[in-house]
Amino acid sequence: MTMATLGYGAQERAVYAQDPGRSRGRLHPEPDSPTRTPFQRDRDRIIHSTAFRRLKHKTQVFVYHEGDHFRTRLTHTIEVSQIARSLARALRLDEDLAECLALAHDLGHTPFGHEGEDVMHECMAPFGGFDHNAQSLRVVTALEHRYAEFDGLNLAWETLEGLVKHNGPLVDATGAPLGKFRDSELPFAIRTYAQKQDLLLGTWPSAEAQAAAIADDIAYDAHDLDDGLRARLFKVEDIAEVPFLAGILEEVDSRYPGLEEQRRIHEIVRRQITRMVEDVIREGMRRLEALKPQGADDIRAAGQCVVGFSAAMADAERQVKKFLFARMYRHPDVLAVRKLVARIVRELFGHYMQQPEDMPREWAQGMERLSGADRARRVCDFIAGMTDRYAIEEHRRLFDDTPELG
Known part of the structure; x- marks a missing residue:
């Protein structure tokens, strides 16, 4: 299959693409x-x-000072954006919307990567929990204070829809929550915003939003493999445990015997990204051809994702994630750091709940009138917006025993 067959270079938007001239x-x-x-x-x-600027000092897996070459939320976001635009171009979607959603998808993440989010969810459990997608919506609709006439960024309906439905529909036909919210309720930010504007929570989002979501998975898998190898949490030879990666490793070593380690890793990772991207394009074209959508709303009403991996690649991607979970996310060195940063977030939350006057004036103002969930949400918003570095500095200001993370 040639590049032209895969759709590279196509410029004209398809009939099922989101038309910016018909935004809601x-x-x-x-x-x-x-x-x-x-x-x-x-x-x-x-x-x-x-919030976007702060992504520079928010980490994925490693804390911010462990090395300049490891990914941060910002570098991850840029990589997702690049992949999303490539997918959108090949599938004849609106590239700007796909890019926009890729750039916004991590705005609600806490400091300290996965561990920060887990601890924030734990702290907020009595008050409805914490979800970073919902927090991203809260950032762009309420927490950004830049414009004279409104809070938030006042983004277009299609952008908000794609942001909140990053992982697909949130409710079923009866309005009951789906997925990870099935046994609880939708997050506060989503429930409250839905009272202002209907984002059609029961449908799939646009194809552009789906492209951004799968681009997130592709980037995550590739850069975590890259970072894990460069941090020597596992060896290049270890990835042969995953058949998909074993094939790539064999191809690189056969073509470039004796290649130095840095170049060897890069050749593996670039092939991983390429194969996943091309698989999504082929599978997306197949699904779109079968669906024959005549407009963007046909994508929403399709009842299934139209931009995703083939069954074979989906299985391969699950195996990559399984490998990374065991070899990277559960590595003793990573777990040791996660334990320390968990303590920082947990203690900051507890302190601000008891002594909100220790927050900056704009956050502490009016806290004496808040209690319960309202107070917790204010504290949560403040901590979730912190960079890794600021969280450490705040802990050091308030406590005498801030852990050393290096």
């Missing part, structure tokens, strides 16, 4: 821009937001 608008009406589409405008607002 913004919660707070604004005049159209004479130079940018609604999605280009959203992309620019996200890039200029405070």
Whole structure:
């Protein structure tokens, strides 16, 4: 199959792509821009937001000072954006919307990667828990204070829809929560925003949103493998445990015998990304051809994802994640650091709940009138917005025994 067959270079949007000229608008009406589409405008607002800049000092797996070459939330976001645009271009979608959603998808993440989110969920359990996708929605609809006429970024309906439905529909036809919310309720941020604007929580999002979501998985798998190898948490030869990766390793070693380690790792990772991207394009084209959608709303009503892995690649991707979970996320060195950063987040939350006056003035103002869930949510918003470095500095300011993470 040639590059042309896969759709590379296609410029004209397909009939099922999201048309920026037919956006459902913004919660707070604004005049159209004479130079940018609604999605280009959203992309620019996200890039200029405070939350986006903070991604530079929020980590994925490693804490911020462990090395300049390991991924941060910002570098991950840029990689997701690049893959999302490639997928959108090949599938003739709106590239700007796909890019916009990729750039925004991690804005709600806490400091300290996965562990920070887990501890925040634990701290917020009595108050409805914590979910980073819901927090991303909260950031762009409430917590960014930049514009004179509204809180948040006042993004287009299609951007908010794709952001909140990053993993697919949130409720069934009766309105009952799905997936990880099946036995509880939708997060506070989603429930409260749904009272202002209907984001069609029971449908799939646009194909552009689906492209951004699968791009997130592709980037995650590739860069975690890259970071794990460079951190020497496992050896290149260990990845042969995964048949998909074993084939790539054999191809690289056969073509470039004796290749130095750094180049060897890069050749493996770049092939992993390419194979996953090309698989999504082929499978996406197959699903779209079978569905024959005549508009973006046909994608929403399809009842299934239209931009995803083939069955074979989905199985391979699960095996990659299983390998990374065992060899990287559960590695003793990573677990040791996770335990320390968990303590930092947990103790900050407890302290601010008891002594909110120790938060910056703009956060502490009015806290004496808040209790229970309202107080906890204010504290949660403050901590979730912290960078790794700021969280450590705050803990050091408030406690005498801040753990050394290096």
